[in-house]
Amino acid sequence: METATLLEPERRIRLVSDYDVVVAGGGTAGVVAAVAARRNGARVLLLERGGFLGGHIASQLLEHRAGWFDAGGNRIVGGLADELVNLLVGNGASPGHIRDDTGYTRFRLPVNHEEFKSLVTRWIADSGVDFLLFSPVCAAAMEGSGLAAVIVENKSGRLAYRAKAFVDCTGDADVAHAVGCEMLSVGPGAATQPVSLLFKLGGVDHSRMIDYVEEHPEDFKMGVAPQALRGRAFINLWGFGSLLNRAYSEGVLSFERNELHHSGNCATGEAIINLTRYAADATEAQEMARAEVALRRQVLEALAFFRKYVPGCEKSFLAATAACVGVRESRRIAGVYELRDEDVRTGRQFDDAVATGGFPIDSHDPRGPSMDGTEQVRKAYQIPFRSLVPLARDGLIVAGRCISASRRALASARISGTCMAMGHAAGTAAALAAKSGKSLRSLDIQSLQATLRAQGAVI
Ligand SMILES: Cc1cc2nc3c(=O)[nH]c(=O)nc-3n(C[C@H](O)[C@H](O)[C@H](O)COP(=O)(O)OP(=O)(O)OC[C@H]3O[C@@H](n4cnc5c(N)ncnc54)[C@H](O)[C@@H]3O)c2cc1C
Structure with a gap:
């Protein structure tokens, strides 16, 4: 036509x-x-x-x-x-x-x-x-x-x-x-790198989270010993793969991931989370609308994941989401x-x-x-x-x-x-x-x- x-x-x-x-x-x-x-x-x-x-x-x-x-x-x-x-x-x-x-x-x-x-x-x-x-x-x-x-x-x-x-x-x-x-x-x-929507969690107990890192160092890519995270104003973590895999197999997450990035502010109990992803051509308006829907759905699932599986995040809440879909390429x-x-x-x-x-x-x-x-x-x-x-x-x-x-x-x-x-x-x-x-x-x-x-x- x-x-x-x-x-x-x-x-x-x-x-x-x-x-x-x-x-x-x-x-x-x-x-x-x-x-x-x-x-x-x-x-x-x-x-x-x-x-x-x-x-x-x-x-x-x-x-x-x-x-x-x-x-x-x-x-x-x-x-x-x-x-x-x-x-x-x-x-x-x-x-x-x-x-x-x-x-x-x-x-x-x-x-x-x-x-x-x-x-x-x-x-x-x-x-x-x-x-x-x-x-x-x-x-x-x-x-x-x-x-x-x-x-x-x-x-x-x-x-x-x-x-x-x-x-x-x-x-x-x-x-x-x-x-x-x-x-x-x-x-x-080939496809360009995926688009993402970062979000900020509030109500994170980083001390309890560090307990988990100390107990499961194999679940993280670490440049320092887990104990070195104690007492720091800011920490960052790359991992949580086993918890993500469990959440996926139990249907809490509809998307499969082996890792996430967590950038925590221990004083405020906040953390920026880099986890969501969607394959899209960022120069196509309709694809970006589909990305917005898919990524916001992933954010809500991720929030449920944190509350259910991640020690220290049982009482966490969504403090902010990115203003728009983020484009890597x-x-x-x-x-x-x-x-x-x-x-x-x-x-x-x-x-x-x-x-x-x-x-x-x-x-x-x-x-x-x-x-x-x-x-x-x-x-x-x-x-x-x-x-x-x-x-x-x-x-x-x-x-x-x-x-x-x-x-x-x-x-x-x-x-x-x-x-x-x-x-x-x-x-x-x-x-x-x-x-x-x-x-x-x-x-x-x-x-x-x-x-x-x-x-x-x-x-
Ligand atoms: C999910 C994600 C996570 C990332 N994590 C990190 C990280 O942790 N650390 C890090 O250093 N980098 C990170 N990056 C990479 C980095 O943010 C970007 O690659 C970098 O900021 C790109 O800079 P830029 O100036 O090219 O684009 P941008 O910073 O996106 O600036 C482009 C600007 O142009 C405006 N614009 C677009 N089209 C028009 C138009 N037609 N007319 C007028 N204005 C227009 C936009 O609104 C925007 O303000 C990340 C990127 C993404 C997507």
Whole structure:
């Protein structure tokens, strides 16, 4: 049957030309990109489709941020990403980089999500970045081979924003997609990493939970002795497989899982739980609606699981759920260079490096009960400028999880510290391009690197 169509009427819309740089997506990479562009002298507009800034960290209640250190404990992210961490720590919104009890990484960074949302908004406003909320970029206009304007539809109507350079930090490469940039394919028969909905439990007795860990250390991946969890303000656990398997066989859980991540705040009796999963293409609206239904069902089952099976959680309650379905992987641009598996595995260095990564390759199985690949990255690797630059389109640079990277490479580079470092690089590059009148692809890389280093970036 032929699909019914409608010809959308042409209309004339207002064109705003007040900005040098427009950043699309006010998330993990985008907030840093916007501040970076502003600090480098550009007039900046940040466009966010949602109702608050901060992206996945805030919307997904992330257990903790990571990516600031390599496997040896060496610092690999600095600059504006660090400035944001210092702001959080200085305002009591985070304890800073603390031990990862599972031994998966050296350090992790818990934050209070509500305080993070408010502080990141203040950071953006104080930096002199203009921003709009509820303002998704839904189309774009080209001039020759260059992006000339992005089009936004919000309560004020439909508006076009012209700029000298654009940064796509939408996670899904929406701007690059809108101007017809080539995308990397997931691969025949493969599926992207699953989407999830994190949730927060209240009423957790962590002391009783640690008793269980001491009695059943075989049920956990531990980087420290179970006794070392005692007296800590924050603990994190990776395991509970035997309890999950029992709950599945007894019909309390309708989905099979071999592990969950528990990130506990012992003082408040709260814990962020990473357990739910659903295989979906995050760029398909109907699939995301099905994901929402499936994941919220899993959250309710998980709550019943905790109350019935997990020592210390008998009186727990659902304190919060993520604001929306969380996406690990979707569109990635085909860039001038595709960061490859072996680049990440071998700690490759690049002449045009603009950011550094070192988080393990961390791939969740969309269909199975566990991970479909975790690999330690022994030596930090660099991310080249060319992986942020789309093929055959000028005026646009991307940062965050939509860069040009193989699936395994992205499974490491998608971590929030690395995304922030990329945001720093992309925002700075956009400002330098706007200032010099040069195209992004012909930017002087050495002067970009010198600027980033002077601002504390680790490259
Ligand atoms: C379930 C889950 C658990 C995770 N756990 C961790 C963890 O524990 N630690 C960690 O460090 N990382 C974790 N990650 C990974 C990390 O959160 C993300 O990969 C990273 O935040 C991606 O950053 P980003 O800037 O690319 O995207 P985001 O942070 O998602 O930002 C994208 C922003 O763009 C906005 N946007 C989208 N489309 C448009 C549009 N068309 N116009 C305007 N705005 C738009 C979005 O609303 C969002 O604010 C996790 C991810 C998931 C999904």
